Amino acid sequence: MLERHEIEAFLTLAEELHFGRSAERLHVSTARVSQTIKRLEVRIGAPLFVRTSRRVELTDAGHELNDAVRPAWRQIAAAVEQAREAATTTAGRLEVAFTGAAGGQLLTGAAELLQRRHPECEVRVREAQLGEVLPWIRDGSVDLALTTFPVAEAGLSSGPVLVSEGRALAVPAGHPLARRESVSLDDLNDLDVLQSPGDASTLNELLTLVGAGRGVLPVGAQARRYYARPDVSYVPFSDAPPLQWGLIWRTDRANARTRAFVCAARDLLR
Amino acid sequence: MLERHEIEAFLTLAEELHFGRSAERLHVSTARVSQTIKRLEVRIGAPLFVRTSRRVELTDAGHELNDAVRPAWRQIAAAVEQAREAATTTAGRLEVAFTGAAGGQLLTGAAELLQRRHPECEVRVREAQLGEVLPWIRDGSVDLALTTFPVAEAGLSSGPVLVSEGRALAVPAGHPLARRESVSLDDLNDLDVLQSPGDASTLNELLTLVGAGRGVLPVGAQARRYYARPDVSYVPFSDAPPLQWGLIWRTDRANARTRAFVCAARDLLR
DNA sequence: ATGTCTTACGGAAGACGTAATAATA
DNA sequence: TATTATTACGTCTTCCGTAAGACAT
Numbered sequence: 001m002l003e004r005h006e007i008e009a010f011l012t013l014a015e016e017l018h019f020g021r022s023a024e025r026l027h028v029s030t031a032r033v034s035q036t037i038k039r040l041e042v043r044i045g046a047p048l049f050v051r052t053s054r055r056v057e058l059t060d061a062g063h064e065l066n067d068a069v070r071p072a073w074r075q076i077a078a079a080v081e082q083a084r085e086a087a088t089t090t091a092g093r094l095e096v097a098f099t100g101a102a103g104g105q106l107l108t109g110a111a112e113l114l115q116r117r118h119p120e121c122e123v124r125v126r127e128a129q130l131g132e133v134l135p136w137i138r139d140g141s142v143d144l145a146l147t148t149f150p151v152a153e154a155g156l157s158s159g160p161v162l163v164s165e166g167r168a169l170a171v172p173a174g175h176p177l178a179r180r181e182s183v184s185l186d187d188l189n190d191l192d193v194l195q196s197p198g199d200a201s202t203l204n205e206l207l208t209l210v211g212a213g214r215g216v217l218p219v220g221a222q223a224r225r226y227y228a229r230p231d232v233s234y235v236p237f238s239d240a241p242p243l244q245w246g247l248i249w250r251t252d253r254a255n256a257r258t259r260a261f262v263c264a265a266r267d268l269l270r
Numbered sequence: 271m272l273e274r275h276e277i278e279a280f281l282t283l284a285e286e287l288h289f290g291r292s293a294e295r296l297h298v299s300t301a302r303v304s305q306t307i308k309r310l311e312v313r314i315g316a317p318l319f320v321r322t323s324r325r326v327e328l329t330d331a332g333h334e335l336n337d338a339v340r341p342a343w344r345q346i347a348a349a350v351e352q353a354r355e356a357a358t359t360t361a362g363r364l365e366v367a368f369t370g371a372a373g374g375q376l377l378t379g380a381a382e383l384l385q386r387r388h389p390e391c392e393v394r395v396r397e398a399q400l401g402e403v404l405p406w407i408r409d410g411s412v413d414l415a416l417t418t419f420p421v422a423e424a425g426l427s428s429g430p431v432l433v434s435e436g437r438a439l440a441v442p443a444g445h446p447l448a449r450r451e452s453v454s455l456d457d458l459n460d461l462d463v464l465q466s467p468g469d470a471s472t473l474n475e476l477l478t479l480v481g482a483g484r485g486v487l488p489v490g491a492q493a494r495r496y497y498a499r500p501d502v503s504y505v506p507f508s509d510a511p512p513l514q515w516g517l518i519w520r521t522d523r524a525n526a527r528t529r530a531f532v533c534a535a536r537d538l539l540r
Numbered sequence: 541a542t543g544t545c546t547t548a549c550g551g552a553a554g555a556c557g558t559a560a561t562a563a564t565a
Numbered sequence: 566t567a568t569t570a571t572t573a574c575g576t577c578t579t580c581c582g583t584a585a586g587a588c589a590t
Contacts, residue, residue: 002350003274005580019545029582034546036580044350046357050425050521053544053588057425059522061353068349072342079338080272080314083331087316155320155327251320252329275555289570299557304571306555323564323569547586554579561572 007073009036014066017056087256091120094257097128097136097145101226107146110265121257129202137250143258149244159247159262162269166221167240170232172213178233185239191216207232277343279306284336287326357526361390364527365412367398370473371496373416380535391527399472407520413528419514429517429532432539436491437510440502442483448503455509461486477502
């Protein structure tokens with residue numbers, strides 16, 4: 001098969017029909033063009049150019065090769081250029097998902113920062129319910145999602161931790177625990193703990209169940225501010241490790257836009 | 271632009287999705303495939319594969335590049351293979367022209383030898399009149415022509431001298447020179463010498479003019495055997511250099527068939 | 541005599557393999 | 566632990582430019 005420099009030397013010489021000008025366009029010496037063409041002709045087994053020191057012309061074999069190779073090589077060059085462009089440009093659409101009101105605030109801020117930096121990037125921030133985040137990421141309907149860490153799934157990547165918040169327990173307003181300063185993980189053993197996909201699919205539904213006395217729900221401490229309700233009280237955990245939030249994406253769909261958004265989100269929180 | 275080894279490594283890995291098997295197919299080490307892909311990704315500016323030590327998969331960017339590059343590269347490979355094939359095969363048609371009865375015998379013999387050697391080569395031997403040889407060669411209606419040397423025209427090539435014959439002068443049968451043993455170039459000064467494209471376009475027409483006493487005509491000594499006529503006598507030159515015959519062809523249309531025919535003609539006369 | 545292609549030769553870039561290392565299941 | 570991808574490094578091919586040579590106008 002032909003080497004890159006052979007293809008380019010051939011196509012250039014076929015166009016210029018002059019070793020000196022070809023060498024200039026190729027940024028090499030004329031001697032190099034001569035040797036490259038010579039080697040190419042040996043490899044093909046026939047002369048591709050008829051040349052005297054005054055005239056260079058394509059042979060029939062050269063014409064045929066030129067006609068077939070030129071469009072194919074242009075296509076490869078265009079594909080590479082497009083790939084390079086797609087890899088570096090932030091122009092285009094970016095879909096970002098969050099769960100929870102606090103996450104929406106954060107991502108909206110990040111989106112605004114991103115669009116100040118890259119006006120050509122079109123960002124849409126959507127809310128996802130608890131169980132929708134991973135499916136949306138997997139099927140590609142969103143490019144990024146804000147979620148709790150860690151997410152250990154093959155094919156997914158995670159950005160840095162953006163927010164770290166204490167944990168709290170949502171309990172019915174009249175529940176004995178509601179008057180406590182804090183709760184412990186051990187306290188959960190005596191309680192009905194609601195599960196996300198099992199008992200209900202959205203946070204508000206779960207909190208409604210909590211308010212109705214159907215169980216308790218571990219949440220992030222921010223819930224007290226964003227999901228304050230008369231029927232629910234939030235009691236901080238004394239001993240639970242903090243809840244960490246960050247962005248995830250499908251590794252095979254990472255691009256300049258996702259990188260820029262992750263960067264904007266990180267910068268926003270400094 | 272991408273190097274040949276980068277393109278082939280990429281396309282192979284995109285197919286195999288396994289560095290070891292790709293390396294095997296490419297006849298290089300796995301380390302080389304790894305480094306080549308790495309460099310390619312740096313050049314493009316984005317990962318083309320997502321890989322762990324257990325799994326290799328194309329990214330979106332990789333898929334797009336693969337879809338665009340693969341058919342184009344196949345086309346180039348096919349064009350090169352076809353050029354190589356066309357350069358070496360003798361299959362196909364070959365048109366050969368001659369002037370004069372002796373030339374016809376010679377080329378017919380060469381054509382028979384060629385077809386014994388290369389049955390897949392289809393040869394057609396045609397007679398050309400004097401002025402037709404060069405036009406037919408120039409416009410490509412024949413691939414080879416037997417003609418007198420030297421032929422110094424840009425774009426034409428000549429094979430070896432095949433036949434070398436003494437020269438003779440065709441004179442009217444009753445002419446004083448007809449009784450001479452030989453003539454000299456100096457004798458031409460006192461005579462009307464007929465010219466090929468000027469006075470007539472075929473040899474028989476010229477000889478008819480000679481027989482009619484309209485002038486004399488320098489010819490090859492073989493004319494005495496192949497163009498014996500009652501109205502024309504042939505007298506050898508004592509001092510003219512021999513007339514040399516050989517094959518010519520358009521340099522840019524030389525191919526395996528023309529080379530094989532020239533070779534057969536040369537071998538025939540050994 | 542001049543412009544142009546080709547050949548000869550020494551130097552530098554990089555393509556390659558081997559072997560050691562890291563990471564995954 | 567076994568398989569597979571990556572990194573490190575020394576070797577060697579070959580790509581390249583310079584300079585001299587060959588050829589045609």
